[in-house]
Amino acid sequence: MAASSPDRGPGAGVMVEVEGLRLVFRQGREETLVLDGVSFSLPAGESLALIGPSGCGKTSLLYILAGLLTPTGGRVAVARAPVVRGREGTALILQDYGLLPWKTVRENAALGLRIRGRSPEAADRVLRDLGLWDLRHRYPAQLSGGQRQRVGIARALALDPDLLLMDEPFSALDALTREELQDLVLSIWRQRRTTLVLVTHDIAEAVYLGRRILVLSSRPGRVLAEIPNPGAGRPEYRREPAFHQMVNQVREVLARGWVHG
Amino acid sequence: MAERRPWHYLVAIGILAAGWEALAIALAVPAFPRLGPALVALWQGVAEGELLLHTWVSLCRVAYATALALILGVPLGLYLGRSGGPIGSVLVYLTHPIPKVVFLPVIMVVLGIGDLSKVFMIFLILFFQILVTVRDGAAAVEPGHLIAVTALGARGWQVYRHVVIPATLPRVFTALRLSTATAVAVLFFAETYATTHGLGAYVWDAWSARDYDDMFAGVIAMAVLGFGFHTAADLLERVCCPWVRAQVRE
Ligand SMILES: Nc1ncnc2c1ncn2[C@@H]1O[C@H](COP(=O)(O)OP(=O)(O)OP(=O)(O)O)[C@@H](O)[C@H]1O
Ligand SMILES: [Mg+2]
Numbered sequence: 064m065a066a067s068s069p070d071r072g073p074g075a076g077v078m079v080e081v082e083g084l085r086l087v088f089r090q091g092r093e094e095t096l097v098l099d100g101v102s103f104s105l106p107a108g109e110s111l112a113l114i115g116p117s118g119c120g121k122t123s124l125l126y127i128l129a130g131l132l133t134p135t136g137g138r139v140a141v142a143r144a145p146v147v148r149g150r151e152g153t154a155l156i157l158q159d160y161g162l163l164p165w166k167t168v169r170e171n172a173a174l175g176l177r178i179r180g181r182s183p184e185a186a187d188r189v190l191r192d193l194g195l196w197d198l199r200h201r202y203p204a205q206l207s208g209g210q211r212q213r214v215g216i217a218r219a220l221a222l223d224p225d226l227l228l229m230d231e232p233f234s235a236l237d238a239l240t241r242e243e244l245q246d247l248v249l250s251i252w253r254q255r256r257t258t259l260v261l262v263t264h265d266i267a268e269a270v271y272l273g274r275r276i277l278v279l280s281s282r283p284g285r286v287l288a289e290i291p292n293p294g295a296g297r298p299e300y301r302r303e304p305a306f307h308q309m310v311n312q313v314r315e316v317l318a319r320g321w322v323h324g
Numbered sequence: 325m326a327e328r329r330p331w332h333y334l335v336a337i338g339i340l341a342a343g344w345e346a347l348a349i350a351l352a353v354p355a356f357p358r359l360g361p362a363l364v365a366l367w368q369g370v371a372e373g374e375l376l377l378h379t380w381v382s383l384c385r386v387a388y389a390t391a392l393a394l395i396l397g398v399p400l401g402l403y404l405g406r407s408g409g410p411i412g413s414v415l416v417y418l419t420h421p422i423p424k425v426v427f428l429p430v431i432m433v434v435l436g437i438g439d440l441s442k443v444f445m446i447f448l449i450l451f452f453q454i455l456v457t458v459r460d461g462a463a464a465v466e467p468g469h470l471i472a473v474t475a476l477g478a479r480g481w482q483v484y485r486h487v488v489i490p491a492t493l494p495r496v497f498t499a500l501r502l503s504t505a506t507a508v509a510v511l512f513f514a515e516t517y518a519t520t521h522g523l524g525a526y527v528w529d530a531w532s533a534r535d536y537d538d539m540f541a542g543v544i545a546m547a548v549l550g551f552g553f554h555t556a557a558d559l560l561e562r563v564c565c566p567w568v569r570a571q572v573r574e
Pocket of ligand 1: 088090
């Protein structure tokens with residue numbers, strides 16, 4: 064598993080650095096503490112799975128990394144620079160609504176390139192790679208859930224990102240399609256060594272794709288544990304006993320967090 | 325809703341014609357002619373070109389008013405829906421329910437009794453319909469779509485172009501379809517004064533001459549005009565919003 068390019072290899076330094084992150088939502092007079100003192104760092108080319116109970120601030124954390132939300136306190140750096148909205152190398156994949164219903168598959172895939180004033184060719188290439196070329200004239204409403212998520216992935220890859228943020232991308236899919244797309248993401252990660260941050264509710268998904276697993280407590284989200292998971296990153300992992308042991312370990316940490324949190 | 329086919333239209337028109345005939349026979353007054361004479365009058369009016377001229381004049385008035393209402397109503401609605409403050413919202417809230425027709429005397433005094441005041445009257449009614457529809461549509465844009473394009477680096481105008489405008493567009497056509505009947509009704513009203521041209525004038529002239537066949541020829545022409553605008557809005561929507569049909573087919 065050699066790195067494809069020196070600047071993206073694991074030795075290239077830190078891609079994401081979060082320190083003492085705090086997020087407070089204000090609605091009128093009411094204040095909600097959502098994230099409290101979250102810290103972690105992720106080397107370039109690594110993958111991190113974020114798991115935690117509903118409402119603990121996972122999506123918010125991802126939005127902060129994408130520059131869509133400004134934290135109340137703490138420090139966040141992506142590629143050693145303060146986060147900016149619309150950073151060239153950051154791609155975000157959402158669960159639903161990521162695709163625009165009024166654009167065809169091809170237009171959706173090329174959207175990031177168009178917004179940045181770049182040629183849409185790269186999108187066509189990715190569509191072919193992901194087996195979506197024959198569907199390029201369809202609208203999202205004419206696709207299955209799995210195909211839709213593939214298009215979402217294609218749109219992200221068209222930008223050739225170095226940081227891929229995914230928010231429960233496969234939670235609405237059936238088990239078979241979900242595993243197929245997990246394999247797709249894994250192969251993308253292996254080929255491109257894109258730094259990956261994946262939010263998920265699915266423990267098996269976290270263990271399969273996250274070479275580190277960050278477990279958050281219920282709201283306010285605090286880091287319960289950061290579990291190294293070096294076995295992840297290979298397609299065979301799913302069928303190994305170590306995988307199932309890891310799944311159980313994560314499940315236990317989550318359960319403990321829920322009891323005390 | 326099932327797909328509409330040509331024979332559905334034929335059957336529906338047949339039902340309408342039968343209803344007309346039944347009503348004419350039941351009423352048995354000269355002011356409500358049978359379908360035959362009305363259609364003959366319609367045919368003669370068209371053949372002589374007179375009715376066509378009146379239809380054309382009316383069509384132009386509604387078309388100008390619609391164009392003006394779109395040009396002003398769509399951008400203002402988009403603005404109010406996305407970034408308009410509370411004052412704009414209250415302004416619309418207060419002015420929208422006012423029946424615009426009551427301003428006709430004022431409009432006549434200010435703009436004269438010619439074409440300008442007629443077009444303006446129709447414009448005023450269409451404008452509010454479109455303004456409110458577009459504003460509500462722009463305000464109801466799916467936040468996930470905004471997040472998606474913002475994450476891709478879209479800003480300002482790009483957000484409008486890729487999300488807000490296409491999300492609102494189908495509603496513009498709905499507003500147009502819903503307001504065509506009102507527009508033609510107001511046109512009829514506005515063509516009762518100070519004009520010798522237009523379908524409204526044609527109907528009133530025939531009425532005062534007690535030429536009821538001609539009068540109904542004018543009524544049919546008005547119905548066709550309304551239907552024409554409706555169909556035009558439909559066709560334009562199909563061209564401009566092809567994804568809407570894709571969604572229905574699912
Ligand atoms: N714009 C907002 N204003 C106020 N509160 C918000 C806002 N967005 C999110 N919240 C609150 O912040 C908390 C965290 O939300 P977030 O969406 O990040 O959670 P999550 O971990 O992604 O949950 P889930 O697993 O259900 O997706 C929730 O309690 C939510 O109600
Ligand atoms: Mg979430």
